[in-house]
Amino acid sequence: QVKATLRPVEISPQNAYLRRLQHQLVAENDLSARSTGKEPQRRLRITPSPEEPA
Secondary structure, eight states: HHEEEEEEEEEOOOHHHHHHHHHHHHHHHTTTEEEESOOOOOOEEEEEOOOOOO
């Protein structure tokens, strides 16, 4: 969805283990992610990767 719309998506709150898996999947798909919020409401925000200069 992020690649198609180029808009950030927030995932519902997850525990640290699931967030780590989500970070790995995001990286494998050439996207960026950042965890936001405080436990137990910490969640992942997925954004398009910034383009590298040519």
